[in-house]
Amino acid sequence: MKILNFSLMPYRPLDIPASKQYRSVWVALPNSFFDPEKGAYEYESYIDLLAQSEDLGFDGICVNEHHQTAYGLMPAPNLIASALIQRTKKVKIAILGRALPLVSNPLTIAEEFSMLDCMSRGRIIAGFVRGIGAEYHSSLVNPTQSHERFHEAHDLIIRAWTETGPFSWSGEHYELKYVNPWPRPYQQPHPPIWVPSQGSLETIEWAADPRRKYPLLVTFSSRDTVIKNLLAYRKQAKDFGYDPAPGQLGWAAPVYVAETDEQAIAQARAGMEALFNDYLNLTAEMLLPPGYSSAASMRKIMEAKRAIGRTGFGQGTGRQSIEKLIDQGTAIVGSPRTVIEKIRGVHGETGLGNFVAMLQFGTLPNELARKNQELFAQEVMPALRAM
Template sequence: MNIFFFHLMPYGDLDLSYTDKYDSAWVTLPNTYFDRSKGTAIYDRYIGELSLADELGFDGICVNEHHQTAYGLMPAPNLIAGALTRTTKKAKIAILGRALPLVNNPVAIAEEFAMLDQMSGGRIITGFVRGIGSEYFASGIDPTLSHARYYEAHELILRAWTEPGPFRYHGRHYSFDYVNIWPRPVQLPHPPVWIPSQGSIETIEWCAAKERKYTYLQTFSPIELAQKNFDAYRACAEKAGYKAQASQLGWAIPTYVAETDEIARRELQPHIEAFFNKFLRFPIEMRMPPGYSSIASTKMLIERKYAVRASQQTIDTLGDLGMCIYGSAKTVREKLLHHQKEMGIGNLIAMLQIATQPAEQTEKSMRLFAAEVAPYLRANASTAVAAE
């Protein structure tokens, strides 16, 4: 079982009373809420926490891309990944991920990842996403073109990594007379590709296709939905003529470890509730703009996932839904091991810094997780592909 440390780099100093005036922490929240005098210290802290995860023995560290939001201060995750190539030694660096439909030059993305793979000595994991609905308001990209631009950009990037150049590429959305990237990536045939997703039916089917077999990553979802989507991936693999492996499935979950269950609940409560009720706050039309997903996927996500987020969440309801894990090291490892065996996953992506959580709590949780949770999971995790 591979264990990753995931960081969103949130703006933890956000004035949470913003909801008295604004209905979203994304796109429309005035950037005057960001105190520019604090930014340098925030990045220094967060890059330090990611580097600490490498020192503590996590198999990988994860960054991601979001735009115009207090939820995450990483509009350019490649920049953070570049810094991490110099401050880390062993951990994989997973960029989860780049939002392909938002870019007009996929060849530049291929070049960036190739550079990072060389700079890190072959430690890069590439994550390709379409970007959540709000990113289309931030970028001005037509959401009805999301799938088409995504698939075409993906095709072009893989060809740029694997096909000797120069060659021509003329598609519907992108056109180049010369594709000839320098440098080329270290890893062959190319860096591993992971697909983070909210659970789109189309994404699961595409990800599990026999010609790809990409690792599917379920993010911040009720555990019932995560289980259904992992089962759907396995069913798609079986239909395609192969048996999905645990290494093809990953689960991202906010996690907090403290000395006791009582301390963990008390310390985590304000931060996990701020995360779901404040940082993840935006109206449904911004989450799912018309044309962004199929009718079937939109209906499924609204019913199974966004209906949960539409109401005020408490630490107890979130815990009951399996949308966060917290407690003593013993409690956390037992819960995670149970879920791992039920879901048949091979990759755990632990979000160990949550919203407004201060540095001392984050570091405590990281150290306890690394010392008392991770070794237990690695020693006892099931190698079964699916739940018994």
């Protein structure tokens, strides 16, 4: 099993009580809540934490993209990836993910990833996503065109990486007279592509297609939903006529490990409950703007969201306690033995080969995040590698 360390880089100094007068910390929260001096400290702290991953033996470091939100301070994840390249030598750097439909020219993404791949000498993993519903409010991209723009952007990027230019591109959403990116990617034919998802039926079918066989990474979901979606990927692959490799199946979850279950719960409580109740408080229209998902996929997303707190479909349930999140398997918290057993259980049912641990979450302070990732690396990671 491959183990990666992931951070959302949330804005921890957020005045959470004051933010409650706004409907969400996404899109609608005034940026006067952001203090640049404190923000500079946050970036420095998060990059230091992630850079430590190489010395601790992680296989990869993960960053991602979100816009106009206190939930994550990475509107340009390529910049964070570039900083991490300079701080590390061997560890993989996964950009999970880059929201393809939000850009006006996907060639810029092909160029960005090629640069990073050359700078890192082939350590980049490319994560491609559509972007969650709130990003469509930020960008004013029509959500009904999300799937079309994603697929066309993907196809353009793959051609740009694998075919000698210049050539022209004339599509439904993008038109370019010259496609001839400099530089070319270091990895040939291109960096590996992963697909983070919360269970869209269309995404599972698309990622499992034999022409792609892209790893599916199930994120922010309950244990039962993770198993259901990974097994759905397995079934889809078999319907296509092949058995998926373990490396095509992945799970991302917030994790906190301490010497005992009681200590882990006490130390993780404030940060974990802030993540799911205060940073993930998406309203219904932000989460699922009209046309963003098919009816079948919307039902699956609604089921998943009920398990992760005060989203548009969970506001009537009150605040999510850490005990409930642990019981659902949405968060993994406990002693090394407990954490290993919980991950082993999902591995046993799905055969997953990639585990992405979010070891800093919500308002969790630096000292606890550092303690968490060090104990995880020392006590949990060796057991996971043996799976």
